[in-house]
Amino acid sequence: MSPIRIGTRKSKLALWQAEYVADLLQKAGMETELIPLETKGDKILDVSIAKIGSKGVFTEEIEAALASGEMDIAVHSAKDMQSVLPEGFELIAFTDREYPGDVLVSRKKDASLSKGEKPLTVGTSSVRRVALLKHHFPHVKVVDMRGNLQTRIRKMDEGQCDALILAFAGVHRMGYDDLITEKLPLTLFIPPVGQGCIAIEAFTHLDPERRKKIRAALNHLPTETRLLAERAFLRRLEGGCSIPAFAFAELDGDRLCISAGIIDPMGQKRIHRELEGDAKNAENLGHSLAGEILAAGGREILDDIHRQKNI
Numbered sequence: 001m002s003p004i005r006i007g008t009r010k011s012k013l014a015l016w017q018a019e020y021v022a023d024l025l026q027k028a029g030m031e032t033e034l035i036p037l038e039t040k041g042d043k044i045l046d047v048s049i050a051k052i053g054s055k056g057v058f059t060e061e062i063e064a065a066l067a068s069g070e071m072d073i074a075v076h077s078a079k080d081m082q083s084v085l086p087e088g089f090e091l092i093a094f095t096d097r098e099y100p101g102d103v104l105v106s107r108k109k110d111a112s113l114s115k116g117e118k119p120l121t122v123g124t125s126s127v128r129r130v131a132l133l134k135h136h137f138p139h140v141k142v143v144d145m146r147g148n149l150q151t152r153i154r155k156m157d158e159g160q161c162d163a164l165i166l167a168f169a170g171v172h173r174m175g176y177d178d179l180i181t182e183k184l185p186l187t188l189f190i191p192p193v194g195q196g197c198i199a200i201e202a203f204t205h206l207d208p209e210r211r212k213k214i215r216a217a218l219n220h221l222p223t224e225t226r227l228l229a230e231r232a233f234l235r236r237l238e239g240g241c242s243i244p245a246f247a248f249a250e251l252d253g254d255r256l257c258i259s260a261g262i263i264d265p266m267g268q269k270r271i272h273r274e275l276e277g278d279a280k281n282a283e284n285l286g287h288s289l290a291g292e293i294l295a296a297g298g299r300e301i302l303d304d305i306h307r308q309k310n311i
């Protein structure tokens with residue numbers, strides 16, 4: 001079998017993820033080759049992703065290369081993936097999930113959202129994190145902070161903020177655990193769909209035998225079940241990572257519990273619901289919960305967000 005050609009973005013975190021995947025494939029007896037590509041999302045650093053607005057800013061170039069057959073699979077952070085992929089693309093595997101929550105990162109050892117004495121300036125550009133900060137910690141000052149992990153930490157060191165809110169997974173994978181000053185509770189900062197999880201994307205013309213071997217080497221079934229529920233939720237909200245929605249599914253044996261919601265960007269109104277059921281119905285559970293949240297006021301929040309974008 002010829003080497004599995006693995007497409008990835010060029011950021012350090014993306015390369016870490018691609019190498020992690022290559023390693024799993026090699027352990028299963030396959031040869032691999034990495035193909036790093038630059039995407040629009042990596043090039044445009046001065047505009048927030050919400051404002052760039054177009055779908056798939058981190059995936060377009062990679063999907064073009066998948067479709068043309070230059071690569072067999074692409075490795076992504078699952079949370080960066082749109083809930084509906086373009087025609088012909090699919091996620092064929094999800095690797096074992098890292099701790100999914102957000103953390104506060106700072107050089108100041110006592111930096112804390114809940115216990116801090118001095119007012120904190122926190123850097124983030126995620127609409128979800130900004131809204132949750134406004135909602136739970138209105139005294140915190142928020143500054144817009146884009147760029148990859150290393151860039152954000154550099155900006156913090158230059159004094160643009162005291163602390164950053166980041167996904168634990170990225171911080172840990174990049175070896176910055178020492179800078180974590182607080183683990184944000186999963187109940188307050190419910191993670192966005194897919195956080196901490198690596199998704200493997202392929203195009204329909206991938207050879208079925210190759211596809212089967214890749215999936216067998218990479219897919220972690222419990223993670224996949226959780227992700228199916230979370231992504232079904234996001235699909236019904238017709239969103240990607242730029243809407244302030246969150247969903248987090250957990251498994252307890254064959255029971256799946258999904259906790260999800262949406263918050264308006266100003267942090268005034270937070271809608272949150274939970275649903276439990278048979279893990280076999282993961283997608284139905286995510287879909288139903290999205291329906292409940294839309295009916296409970298989520299629809300108005302979404303409509304407002306779409307109206308704002310069109311102004």
Ligand SMILES: NCc1[nH]cc(CCC(=O)O)c1CC(=O)O
Nearest residue numbers: 077079166167169170195196197
């Ligand atoms: N928003 C960008 C992004 N996409 C994936 C991760 C790392 C965590 C993950 O893989 O879920 C990050 C950084 C962050 O949000 O802190």
